[in-house]
Amino acid sequence: MHQTRTAAPALLAVSVLTLAACGNDGDDATGSGGGASDYPTESINLIVPYAPGGPTDLAARTIGSCLEEQLGQTVVVENREGASGSVGMQAMLAGGDDGYTLSLIAVPATATNPLQEDVGYTNEDYVPIAAVTEIPSVLAVEEGSPYEDAAAFFEYAEANPGALNVGVPGTTTSQAMELRRLAEEYGVEVTAVPFTGNAEMTTALLGGNVDAVFINASQDVLENIEAGSFTPLAVSPPEPVDYIDAPTLAESGFPELTSSVSVFGLAAPAGVPDDVVTTLEGTVEECLGQEEVRQQLGEQYVPDEFVGTDAFSERIDQIVEAYGPILQE
Amino acid sequence: MEILDGIGQGFSVALDPTNLLYVFLGVLIGTVIGVLPGLGPTATIALLLPLTYEIDPTTAIILLAGIYYGSMYGGTITSVLLQLPGEAASVVTTFDGYQMAKQGRAGPALGIAAVGSWIGGTLAVIGLTLLAPPLADLAVEFGPPEYVALTALGILLVTYLGTRHPVKSLSMAALGLLLATIGQDAITGTTRFTFDQISLFDGLDFVAVAMGLFGVGEILHNVEKTEKAQAVVGKIKNIWPSREDFRASAGPIARGSVIGFFIGVLPGGGGVISSLASYATEKRRAKDPTRFGKGAIEGVAGPETANNASSTSAFIPLLTLGIPANVVLALIFGALLIQGVTPGPQLISQNPEIFWGVIASMYIGNAMLLALNIPLVGFFVQLLRVRSGILASFALLVTMAGVFSVNNDPFDMWVVLVFGIIGWLMKKTGFEPGPLVLAFVLGSILERAFRQSMLLSGGEFSIFLTRPMSGVLFAAMALVITVSTLTALRRRRRSRPATPGEEDLAAADATAEPEGTPGAESVDRDARTPGTGERDDRA
Structure with missing residues (x-):
């Protein structure tokens, strides 16, 4: 009978893990979205294509819990790391374009991966929704x-x-x-x-x-x-940052070198309904206005001016233009 | 003083109720799996690795470390009572411990092993406390060339030390290095051996490989064995050794602590090598060496102390350099990486709670083990009645669930199964998975550091020799190769039947490194000859 002694903590841990993976608070099942349609009516999967504990994970979990609060639906955060984020992107695309599977993206990596190698998606396959942090x-x-x-x-x-x-x-x-x-x-x-x-x-x-x-x-x-x-x-950014006492690369004589900024943001598979994008965009903007969320993300990393879907897409196009030729050599 | 502050902080972390519970759990699990033959610390840690992923990193490492040094205690019990080492490092204890049991002195044998283990463990933690911080300071200076030297030395020592067949080990290490190249190249970003599978872009998952080779391989291997362990001793009396026993053991325990500590720090050292070295030392120092193998308490006290000391000091290279000294530490390295903590010289300043918390927990864990072992030996012996089939199927279930939970990727489960079968076949054919896994871990560090060095030096190989630290390490490597070649040659000249593998290796190496001086020879011989000798005796 003593074998159960070693087994019990392990089994316990397995079930705890399973529970944890299945999502946190399942109690707020009702409530309607703030957008024009009644999206969302069920729980949302938010994929983090990187390891837990990292800066992307922090951004995803912070914004995920805020979305949950604002939208009244459970947001399940799932880490699907691998291949510099490509595994997670594939998982998001496989989840369908109904707006219930989202992913965190880390630009420029998300945009540059498909330029170097066949990673199972292209830059046309996803729609950036809003930037959460810029590092x-x-x-x-x-x-x-x-x-x-x-x-x-x-x-x-x-x-x-x-x-x-x-x-x-x-x-x-x-x-x-x-x-x-x-x-x-x-x-x-x-x-x-x-x-x-x-x-x-x-x-x-x-x-x-x-x-x-x-x-x-x-x-x-x-x-x-x-x-x-x-x-x-x-x-590296185009404009100086107030928390680091140094000039920009552009000011140092290299006006073209302004693209090395990591932007962590929210994205959905291409084909997602427009009103879903609008709802999510608005909710993220609202979240980024909350003091608590800003503190958790690191005040200095939250963009001073909100970067919505259009601005974010533009940013990605610029990166593709700047790095594409280098990567395709 | 910095160290005092640190250890103070460490105790405040380690004495936290949760952490106390996990130290206890760790040493208890460690003792239990140490008792169960076939389920060693490597397999257990490999199996439990994914489960540590949801708990705090400090707590996770405290648990895993507890399992490691706890198993060193537990392994003694079966070695003494059944002549069946519960884990590899206790193999030496079967020589004299079992003989003592046959003479009705199982109690003192187990008692002195527990006391010696406690002393060795505690002295090694003190050494770790005092030495690790200055070493970490020094390690900040280490650049890519030093890492090349350290990892290469590690792979070399792993294949030379502690294995009966260096050629088999070498081939496994080579396979490990090859497997390490799968995935995206760290320097140019091109993919290698991925066959356009996204799942292979990051290479094979270390946890999956280790769980397969050690966990599943071990399980399959054990299921094959039909023999059931039967405890031979009814009631164990007089656990606490007599004053005379203590007097005889004082020297072996003191020497065992020192030997174990230093061998544990060596890459590839630790465990069985330290206990073999201690046994050889005691046998050589004894007035009457013939008593050894016939129930000499020194032959139990020394090795048991040494293996515990080495399992603690093996943490030094991991916590200060980020280089795992042996396979168990490689698994703990993996556990830290999963948690987003990179072990290395920065650990002590960036994660002092992990660094000092784990060290402080070792003081507590060793004390707990002493308290557990002396009164509860009889209880642990009962564990041997566990049916291996139940244990095996349960362990397999936990493994599969566990590996899936790491990346939520079914691909990893296939990796586990494939490597499980490979591990099982390796065990059957006498190849050891240890060198493979360690080379797999160290290989990627080695490759990256080598190529970084080449970038730094502009392609000049002299960078490895002109920098003092890496120069010294490469000289040490040349020495190891020369010395072991010379020993092998001498042995052959004496026409002693060396294993065919050793002969092949000697022939292969004779042309490799001509220079060298004697010096490390005695250590090397200590580590190797008694092993082969005693094994012959038993067979």
């Missing part, structure tokens, strides 16, 4: 680096092609592609060294193994900047 990239050096500002850094890089090693979060990331454009369009050549994430890049910079990093300015990076161990040289 800029920052070019940073270690405290005490010989390059005090962007000018000094780029001057050295121009004079010594390939001599400076810059850590990037992966080869097909916007950071790596911006560095390629830096070389191709402006003749300033650095060696991009791909790492697997912020933790590894931070170690590489602090250990003096790379000269700089071009990194997502997520919370841990902001903390390092605050603590003084990172010195920011330049930021």
Whole structure:
């Protein structure tokens, strides 16, 4: 009989997992949507194409619980990671275009994946609904680096092609592609060294193994900047950001390099009814106005001006235009 | 002081009721599976891995670590009573422990093992507490070339140490490296061996591979065995060893702690290697070596202490460098990654609650184990009555449910089944899954670091030799290869019947690395010769 002793916690854990996967609060089953039609009338699946615990997961779960509150229907968040998000996109498309299967998208990856490889979807297969957070990239050096500002850094890089090693979060990331454009369009050549994430890049910079990093300015990076161990040289968005004291790349002499911004947003399969898009767009805008939601997402990452379906589509088209030629080489 | 603050914080984490419960659960499960022959810590952790995914990362690692060092205690029980090691590291205990049991001294054998394990475990945690933070500071300086050296050394040691057939291990390690290349290339982003399957873009899932090879492979292998374990001893008396026993064991326990600690830190070390090394040391130091194998308490005390010390110190490379030293740590590495925590030099500053919480939980867990083992030995022995068929079918069910829950992807279940069958076939043919899985994990780190190094140096191989740390590590590797080649050659000259695998390896390596100095030789021989020797005795 003692075997049940080892078995019990395991079985328990299995059932807990199953329950957790099946969704959280099932009690608010009634209520009508705020849109023109009566969408939604049943629970909504929100797919996160990345691992739980990451920044995309945080964005999805925060906006998911707000949607649930606003729309009065359960929002089931499901992580379907794999193939840089392609597995999750496929799962969303398989869920049908009735508006009850949505996905979080992470632009530019979502837009660039189908440009490089057959990943089972194209950029025509989904409709972006609204941006939730925008995380800029920052070019940073270690405290005490010989390059005090962007000018000094780029001057050295121009004079010594390939001599400076810059850590990037992966080869097909916007950071790596911006560095390629830096070389191709402006003749300033650095060696991009791909790492697997912020933790590894931070170690590489602090250990003096790379000269700089071009990194997502997520919370841990902001903390390092605050603590003084990172010195920011330049930021990637078209406009300066108020929480990082550095000029934009455009201001540093590279007006084209404004695309390396990670945008996490909501998307639905193409063919979804227009009123569903309108309802969701409006609800996300409402959610992003709530103080609690903004706090959870990180105040500084919520776009100052709401990015709805049209603006978001435009953003994706720009990325396809900028990176398409590089990726299809 | 930084360390004092840290360990203070650690205890506040570890003493949280939830975490206390999970330490207890961990060491209890560990002891139980240690007792059950065939279900070792690797299989258990592989099976439970997906279940840790919904709990807090600190709690998850506390649980898994508890299972690991708990199993080191549990394995002793069956080794002593049945001459059947409950898990690999306790194989050494069968030499003298079983003999003691036959002489009616099963109690003191189990008692001294529990006390020794507690001392070894606790001393190793103290070592971990003191050494890990400065090592993590040092590790920040480690760049890609150092990681190349460390992972290559790890793969090398895994195939050389602790295995009877280096050639079989080497081929498994090579297979592991090959499997690691499946998926998107980390540097250029092109896909390799994916056959246009999206499911393969990220490569094979480590958890699925490990669960298949260790979990399902082990289950299938055990089902095949029809023999049923029968406890031979009725009532165990006098668990608490006599004063004389303690006097005889003091030295072995002290030496076992030190040996275990240092071997555990080595990549590929830990477990059975540390207990073999300790056994060899005690036998050599003994005034009358012939007593060994006939119920010498030193032969139980030393190895049992060493395997516990090594299972704790094996956490050092993981927590400071992000490099798993052995397969169990590779699984724990996987558990951390699933939780979104990247183990490495930054862990101590970015996730101090994990780093210190796990360390503090080890002090508590070791104390719990001592309390559990001394009075409850008789109870644990009853576990041997569990029907293996029930255990196996249940474990298989949990495995399949568990692996699906990691990615919600049915593909992973097929991976588990395929690797389960491969694991079973490997067991039947004498190939070990350990080197395969470790090479699979280390392979992707190795490849990425190698190519990063090439980018950093502009394609100059000298980067590996000119940097002091990586230079030293590559020299160590050359030394290991030279020494083991020399030992193999010498053994052959003495025309001792070495295993055919070792001969092949010696022949293959003789031309590889000509340079080298003796020095690590004694350690190396300690780790290997007693193993083959004693196994021959038993057979």
